[in-house]
Amino acid sequence: MVFGRAATVVWKKLLHLLLVVLAVTLLTFVMTDRLPADIAAEISGRGATAADLAEVRERLGLNRPVLIRYASWLGDVCLGRLGNSLATELPVKESLRSHLPVTLELLFLSQLFALLLALPAGIITAWRAGSRLDRLTGTFAFACASLPNYVLAMGMVMLFSLKFKLLPATGYTPLSAGLAANLKGFLLPALAIALVEWVILMRVLRTDLIATLKEDYILLARCKGVPAWRILLVHALRPSLFTFITVLGMQTASLIGGAVIIETIFALPGIGRLLVNAIFAQDYPLIQGTVLLITLAYVLINFLVDLCYGLLDPRLRKVADNG
Amino acid sequence: MNSGLYRKLRWFAGLCMAVVLTSVVQGECAPAKPKTGGTLTVGMELEFRGFDPLKANFLGIADRNVIMAVEERLFDMDAKGNLVPELALSAKPAKDGKSWTIKLRKGVSFHDNTPFNADAVVSHWQRLLDPKNRYFARYAIEPIDTVQKVDEFTVRFLLKHPWAPFKNALSAPQSFAVFIPSPKAIKEDTLNRVPIGTGPYMFKEWLPNDRLTVVRNPNYWRKGKAHLDSVIFRPMPDMQARFASLQSGESDVIQTDRGASIVQAREDRSLRIYTSDTGGAYNFLFNTSRPPLDDARVRQALAHAWNQDLLLKADYKGTLPLAKDPFGGLINCGDSAYRQYDPAKARKLLAEYGKPVELEMNHTNTPRGKEAGEIMQRLFKEVGVTLKLTPLAEAQLSKRGIGGEFQITGWKMMDFEEMGPLLKGNLSSDSKLNFGKYQNPKMDALLIKQEMISDPKERQKALCGVAKLINEDAVFLYGGGRRFHVIAKAGVKGIDNIRHGVIRVSDAWLDK
Numbered sequence A: 001m002v003f004g005r006a007a008t009v010v011w012k013k014l015l016h017l018l019l020v021v022l023a024v025t026l027l028t029f030v031m032t033d034r035l036p037a038d039i040a041a042e043i044s045g046r047g048a049t050a051a052d053l054a055e056v057r058e059r060l061g062l063n064r065p066v067l068i069r070y071a072s073w074l075g076d077v078c079l080g081r082l083g084n085s086l087a088t089e090l091p092v093k094e095s096l097r098s099h100l101p102v103t104l105e106l107l108f109l110s111q112l113f114a115l116l117l118a119l120p121a122g123i124i125t126a127w128r129a130g131s132r133l134d135r136l137t138g139t140f141a142f143a144c145a146s147l148p149n150y151v152l153a154m155g156m157v158m159l160f161s162l163k164f165k166l167l168p169a170t171g172y173t174p175l176s177a178g179l180a181a182n183l184k185g186f187l188l189p190a191l192a193i194a195l196v197e198w199v200i201l202m203r204v205l206r207t208d209l210i211a212t213l214k215e216d217y218i219l220l221a222r223c224k225g226v227p228a229w230r231i232l233l234v235h236a237l238r239p240s241l242f243t244f245i246t247v248l249g250m251q252t253a254s255l256i257g258g259a260v261i262i263e264t265i266f267a268l269p270g271i272g273r274l275l276v277n278a279i280f281a282q283d284y285p286l287i288q289g290t291v292l293l294i295t296l297a298y299v300l301i302n303f304l305v306d307l308c309y310g311l312l313d314p315r316l317r318k319v320a321d322n323g
Numbered sequence B: 001m002n003s004g005l006y007r008k009l010r011w012f013a014g015l016c017m018a019v020v021l022t023s024v025v026q027g028e029c030a031p032a033k034p035k036t037g038g039t040l041t042v043g044m045e046l047e048f049r050g051f052d053p054l055k056a057n058f059l060g061i062a063d064r065n066v067i068m069a070v071e072e073r074l075f076d077m078d079a080k081g082n083l084v085p086e087l088a089l090s091a092k093p094a095k096d097g098k099s100w101t102i103k104l105r106k107g108v109s110f111h112d113n114t115p116f117n118a119d120a121v122v123s124h125w126q127r128l129l130d131p132k133n134r135y136f137a138r139y140a141i142e143p144i145d146t147v148q149k150v151d152e153f154t155v156r157f158l159l160k161h162p163w164a165p166f167k168n169a170l171s172a173p174q175s176f177a178v179f180i181p182s183p184k185a186i187k188e189d190t191l192n193r194v195p196i197g198t199g200p201y202m203f204k205e206w207l208p209n210d211r212l213t214v215v216r217n218p219n220y221w222r223k224g225k226a227h228l229d230s231v232i233f234r235p236m237p238d239m240q241a242r243f244a245s246l247q248s249g250e251s252d253v254i255q256t257d258r259g260a261s262i263v264q265a266r267e268d269r270s271l272r273i274y275t276s277d278t279g280g281a282y283n284f285l286f287n288t289s290r291p292p293l294d295d296a297r298v299r300q301a302l303a304h305a306w307n308q309d310l311l312l313k314a315d316y317k318g319t320l321p322l323a324k325d326p327f328g329g330l331i332n333c334g335d336s337a338y339r340q341y342d343p344a345k346a347r348k349l350l351a352e353y354g355k356p357v358e359l360e361m362n363h364t365n366t367p368r369g370k371e372a373g374e375i376m377q378r379l380f381k382e383v384g385v386t387l388k389l390t391p392l393a394e395a396q397l398s399k400r401g402i403g404g405e406f407q408i409t410g411w412k413m414m415d416f417e418e419m420g421p422l423l424k425g426n427l428s429s430d431s432k433l434n435f436g437k438y439q440n441p442k443m444d445a446l447l448i449k450q451e452m453i454s455d456p457k458e459r460q461k462a463l464c465g466v467a468k469l470i471n472e473d474a475v476f477l478y479g480g481g482r483r484f485h486v487i488a489k490a491g492v493k494g495i496d497n498i499r500h501g502v503i504r505v506s507d508a509w510l511d512k
Helices: A002-033 A039-044 A050-060 A066-078 A092-127 A132-146 A149-163 A179-213 A216-223 A228-236 A242-258 A260-265 A271-280 A284-312 A314-321 B003-029 B061-070 B118-129 B166-171 B183-187 B239-248 B259-266 B296-305 B308-314 B343-353 B367-382 B394-402 B420-427 B441-452 B456-472
Strands: B039-044 B075-077 B083-085 B088-093 B099-104 B144-151 B154-159 B201-207 B211-216 B230-235 B253-256 B271-286 B358-364 B386-392 B408-413 B476-489
Touching (some): A002 A066, A092 A132, A092 A242, A092 A260, A092 A271, A092 A284, A149 A179, A149 A260, A179 A260, A216 A228, A242 A271, B061 B201, B061 B211, B088 B166, B118 B144, B118 B183, B239 B259, B259 B271, B308 B476, B367 B386, B394 B408, B441 B456
Parallel strands (some): B358 B386, B358 B408
Antiparallel strands (some): B144 B154
């Protein structure tokens, strides 16, 4: 019975997310259609006659109303067909498949570094709020946050690549060429992202933890002589993670297509660069396919974040079960 | 010491000195023997467009480097303008100059084992000449009427009229037409993504936005070439990142036109800079079909308000030559009536025009585009002209330029050694490639004349006439001559010849 209710909640969430995907892809389709560019002219080349242009438009189905084209594209997507890129002629699926692992690895490593910095710093500064350590950490954090990630990236390249020659300045080495070489190429870009991201995570965790540590049940635990580490990690941390998880989810999702500057500086062939190049080339099948992927990832991550709330606080599961 | 012993000692010391000097001189000057093996990584500015002439339309700088490694031409051309045989053995013009018979090399195969022969040459050229295929640069080969097979290893190019630039049309590495691809790849429609030729390196893989890899052709017909195991071409759009990749060792060679990097590289002893000047120019096109730029006085005023020298010093740190004509020093046309920076003259011409001048300029959203735009904006303001800047992505800039949707736009004249066909395409009143919509019967007559005459002196006179008229009428502004820069690690050898920005990897080797 309880399982059935939970399933209903999950279905409702999934339906809601599906609507988000439909809305975003429709909006992208309409916006791409409104771009001040004639894709038929682009494909036909210079000197094309009106008849040539009409032939290309007919072949690509560009003379149909935008909603009909959207429905047709959606139908193809449901059958697993994303079409071919107009610029490279490669199947869109293949382009996404070759660029996605780079973005996923960058995303995983940057968020891992951000967590490794934010979690201990958030906990310590909340426990020692107002102390010198708290102030020092806060100063360092704000210094990181106030620097744009491309400035950090260039600074790290100067230091670690050019001065000490420890890490490569650019380039992607596939995992197949060895884990060490692969990780070496990702260290600087992941750090450049993490050094900005960890600050927000640390600040929200610190704020929520300070509030939780003022709760009556924490006072009771202290009175009972529960060790400080246990109070922090077992009693206070879990209920303080809601905003943290939400922000982490949002940051992770936004990095799927949003790390374009870092990808450009470090010459990484990720999804962000793929999308920007597709927009510049007015390559609408590739734009659509990439936006679809980013939207799906976005809603999926947010869906997982929603599920995490239930795991963090059993009371929420009960509320959901009760409708 | 007696004088005999002294003489002997002196003779011995002299001999020792001569031996030492000889060995030093040999060590310094004698060309080192190329070493085989290794991978050369080349950092390029842009992603590759593709390798099918009908789909990729034109060869960008990045594409030229790849196609030069994989495909070959019938002829190369030396610095004196002589044809140097590659896939062909000889080219003989007919007495009337209206056809050329070309003997082809035997025993050469494409990488897919298709034999190289007359059919391969004819099918490639006919494909580009067929108006139905709308080859983008057909204007550059328009005087070629047809290409015929004479026998298995002989072809004949029939021209519409005697045509002086024919030898360039066969050899210019910036033209798609000169590279002979595998007929099988054309037939199977795979050429755009998988270039197949007869060259020293064979295509291995192309990972978009990441790399294009070629490997040594073990069956290459020219022995003693292709020393490297493989070459990786990597697009790195960010110049600072590209330069950093060279300094930190991920790249061995990079291409650049950024003055700051070139100046920095000059101070780095571990790096070598190679340069090559050619025809063409960076320029700013005027749309002469719309007011106020349809009035020659306004264009002339802007030409006097513009300070090309300032741009070259500020933006390119003096690494580009000043352009007064489109010939890059290959033809000496003197001053070509070049309009010098003279704000007073500009104000006078604008006063004659009598109306306020407000303009918009499209430029690329790159640092060089923005810097050039801002300099122009400031200079025009000094003479009372308002200039609005519109930064655009490269593709959008090209699109608006081609479509005539601009008042002023940043542009590039292609880097040909033989500029005649391009000038005809860009400046003839009835040409589809006349993006500035410039109309002048006098210019049309000069352009036809330079195409029709064979006498080199007369032809040069006609071309110089074109250059002079460009400046007199202020058809466009010059933004510097074309000069290619390649920066390489000291251990990269055999890349001294970078004509048209092409790193000839067939000769490159690594001294590591």
